[in-house]
Amino acid sequence: MKLRERVTLGASALAVLLTLGLVLDLQLDLGMSGHRLVPTHGRVKYSENGADPPKAAYNSFRRKFLERTNSSGSGGGGGGGGGLTGQIVTSSSLLSPQDSITSQVFSTIRPSSKDQFLDLKEVLLDPGHQEVVINTYESDEPNPTIATIFKIKPKKNLTLLERFHLGISKHELYKENDPLVPAILQEMATAKIVHVCQKEGGTQIKLVIDYANKDQALFKPMRFPREQQTLPNHFYFTDFERHNAEIATFHLDRLLGFRRAMPVTGRTLNITTEIYELADDDLLRTFFISPSNNKCFHGKCTYYCDTGHAICGNPDSLEGSFAAFLPPKEIGPRKVWRHPWRRSYHKRRKAQWEQEADYCNLVRDIPPYNEGRRLLDLMDMSVLDFLSGNMDRHHYETFRPFGNDTFPIHLDHGRGFGRPFHDELTILAPLLQCCFIRKSTLDVLLRYHTGDKRLSEALRESMAMDPVAPVLWEPHFTALDRRVGIVLQAVRDCLAKGGSSSSVKDADNYLPRKIAVEPDTGSPKTKNLS
Ligand SMILES: Nc1ncnc2c1ncn2[C@@H]1O[C@H](COP(=O)(O)OP(=O)(O)OP(=O)(O)O)[C@@H](O)[C@H]1O
Numbered sequence: 001m002k003l004r005e006r007v008t009l010g011a012s013a014l015a016v017l018l019t020l021g022l023v024l025d026l027q028l029d030l031g032m033s034g035h036r037l038v039p040t041h042g043r044v045k046y047s048e049n050g051a052d053p054p055k056a057a058y059n060s061f062r063r064k065f066l067e068r069t070n071s072s073g074s075g076g077g078g079g080g081g082g083g084l085t086g087q088i089v090t091s092s093s094l095l096s097p098q099d100s101i102t103s104q105v106f107s108t109i110r111p112s113s114k115d116q117f118l119d120l121k122e123v124l125l126d127p128g129h130q131e132v133v134i135n136t137y138e139s140d141e142p143n144p145t146i147a148t149i150f151k152i153k154p155k156k157n158l159t160l161l162e163r164f165h166l167g168i169s170k171h172e173l174y175k176e177n178d179p180l181v182p183a184i185l186q187e188m189a190t191a192k193i194v195h196v197c198q199k200e201g202g203t204q205i206k207l208v209i210d211y212a213n214k215d216q217a218l219f220k221p222m223r224f225p226r227e228q229q230t231l232p233n234h235f236y237f238t239d240f241e242r243h244n245a246e247i248a249t250f251h252l253d254r255l256l257g258f259r260r261a262m263p264v265t266g267r268t269l270n271i272t273t274e275i276y277e278l279a280d281d282d283l284l285r286t287f288f289i290s291p292s293n294n295k296c297f298h299g300k301c302t303y304y305c306d307t308g309h310a311i312c313g314n315p316d317s318l319e320g321s322f323a324a325f326l327p328p329k330e331i332g333p334r335k336v337w338r339h340p341w342r343r344s345y346h347k348r349r350k351a352q353w354e355q356e357a358d359y360c361n362l363v364r365d366i367p368p369y370n371e372g373r374r375l376l377d378l379m380d381m382s383v384l385d386f387l388s389g390n391m392d393r394h395h396y397e398t399f400r401p402f403g404n405d406t407f408p409i410h411l412d413h414g415r416g417f418g419r420p421f422h423d424e425l426t427i428l429a430p431l432l433q434c435c436f437i438r439k440s441t442l443d444v445l446l447r448y449h450t451g452d453k454r455l456s457e458a459l460r461e462s463m464a465m466d467p468v469a470p471v472l473w474e475p476h477f478t479a480l481d482r483r484v485g486i487v488l489q490a491v492r493d494c495l496a497k498g499g500s501s502s503s504v505k506d507a508d509n510y511l512p513r514k515i516a517v518e519p520d521t522g523s524p525k526t527k528n529l530s
Pocket residue numbers: 201202203204205206218262323324325326411412413414
C-alpha cells in the first residue's frame with residue numbers, strides 16, 4: 001500500500017471513530033418521543049437582547065468544568081426536622097448571581113407548617129380572573145373505557161386483572177374506591193406463582209411474575225434496608241431502584257386523587273421455591289450461591305446486573321414490589337413520550353429547561369401541550385415526583401386508544417423516596433416555570449395541609465395493610481408534609497407574580513392553550529427544539 005493510501009485509510013478510520021464517539025455521547029442525552037427525536041444537548045443560551053451576555057464564556061466554562069457536583073448545598077431541613085420556616089428552599093444546582101442570566105434558579109420559601117394558606121382557599125372558592133389555578137371539566141366529558149372502545153362485553157369468568165384492564169378509561173386507570181384495586185393487591189400478594197422470567201429492557205432488574213390464572217405482575221426486588229439513602233455520589237440516573245418507593249408512590253398517587261399508577265403491593269418470596277424453581281433458563285443461568293450460602297441471582301441489564309450487585313435471599317426469603325401488569329398490546333397499546341422537563345442524563349450537561357427561564361412558553365406551543373389536559377397532567381406529575389423526590393422522569397406513556405387528550409400513566413417510581421432530608425426543587429420545575437396547577441390538585445394538597453388528616457397520616461394508613469409494612473422509613477413521612485407546604489408556597493408565589501415566568505403579559509400565554517386559535521405551522525419558537 002502506498003503511503004498516500006495508508007494516510008487516507010488512517011484518516012477515514014479516525015473520522016469513523018470520532019463520529020462513533022460523538023454518537024455514543026449524544027445517545028446519553030437524546031430521548032425518544034413517539035416519533036419525534038428532540039435533542040437537548042445544544043447549549044441554548046438565554047439572554048435578553050439575544051447576544052451573549054458579558055462573561056458568558058467564563059460562566060459556561062465554569063459550569064462545564066468547575067461545577068460538576070450535582071448535590072451541593074440545599075435548603076433541605078437537615079436532621080429530619082421539618083417545620084423550619086421562612087427559610088429559602090433552592091434547587092441543588094443553585095448557581096451564583098452571574099450565572100442567573102443564563103440559568104434558571106429555582107427557589108421559594110419554606111412556609112410554616114401552621115400556615116393555613118387562607119389566600120389559596122379564597123382562590124379555590126372564587127377563582128376570579130387569575131390564571132394560576134385552573135378549573136378543568138374532564139368529569140363532564142365522555143370517559144370511554146377500553147371495554148367500550150373495543151366493544152368488549154365483560155364475560156363472567158374474567159380474572160380480576162382482566163376486568164381491571166377493561167375498566168381503564170380515558171381519564172384514569174380505575175375509579176375512586178374501585179373494589180377491584182384491593183382485590184388485585186390481595187391476589188398479587190398471595191396467589192400462587194407459576195413462572196418467573198426477566199423483563200426485557202430498562203436499566204435495572206425486573207421480573208415478570210406469572211400466576212396460575214394467567215394474570216401477571218412486575219416484580220422489583222429489595223436491595224437495601226428502608227433507611228438506606230441515595231448514595232451521595234450517585235446521580236439520579238445511577239441511583240438504585242427501591243421496591244418500597246414503587247409501593248409508596250402507588251398509594252400516594254391514589255391519595256392525591258390522580259389514579260394514574262397501577263396497583264402495587266409488597267410481598268416476601270421464597271427465593272428457592274418461588275423464583276429459582278420457576279425461573280426460565282436465561283434467568284436460571286445467572287443464579288449462584290454466595291459465600292454465606294445464600295441463593296443469589298443478578299439477571300441481565302444495563303446497570304447493576306453483575307455478581308457484585310446480585311439479589312440474594314436472606315437466607316431464603318426475598319422481599320419485593322409487585323405491580324399489576326399493564327394491559328396487553330391488543331387492547332392497551334401505548335405511546336411513549338419524551339418528558340419536556342427531562343434531565344440531561346449526563347453528568348455535566350444541563351437540559352434546556354435548566355437554562356431558559358421562558359422554557360414553558362416554548363413547550364406550550366408544541367402539540368400535545370398546546371391544548372387539552374396534557375400540560376396540566378405534567379404539573380400533577382411534577383407534584384407527585386416532588387413529594388416523593390423522584391428525579392427520574394425521562395419518558396412517560398399514554399394509552400393510544402384514547403388519543404392524545406388522555407392521562408399520562410404514572411410508571412416507574414423506583415427512584416423516589418431516597419433523600420428524606422433534602423427537598424429537590426428542580427423536580428417542581430414544570431410548575432415553577434409554567435405557574436399553573438389543576439384546581440382539584442391544589443384542593444387536595446390544601447386539604448392535606450390544613451385538614452384533619454395530613455398526607456403523612458393518610459399514607460401511613462393506606463399502606464398499613466401492605467404485607468411488607470412498614471413500607472417507608474419514618475423521615476419520609478415528615479418530608480411529605482413539609483413538601484406539601486412547599487408546593488402550596490410555590491402556587492402562592494405564582495399568584496403573587498400573576499402567572500407564568502414569561503415576561504409577556506398576554507393572558508393567552510398563561511393558559512393551557514385549549515383556546516389556541518391557530519394551528520401550529522412551524523412556529524418560529526419550535527426552532528429551539530429542533
Ligand atoms: N406494571 C407494568 N406492567 C407492564 N409493563 C410495565 C409495567 N411497569 C412498567 N412497564 C414497562 O416496563 C418498562 C420498564 O419499567 P420501569 O421503567 O419501571 O423499569 P426501569 O428499569 O426503571 O426502566 P428504565 O431504566 O427504562 O427507567 C416501562 O417503560 C414499561 O413500558
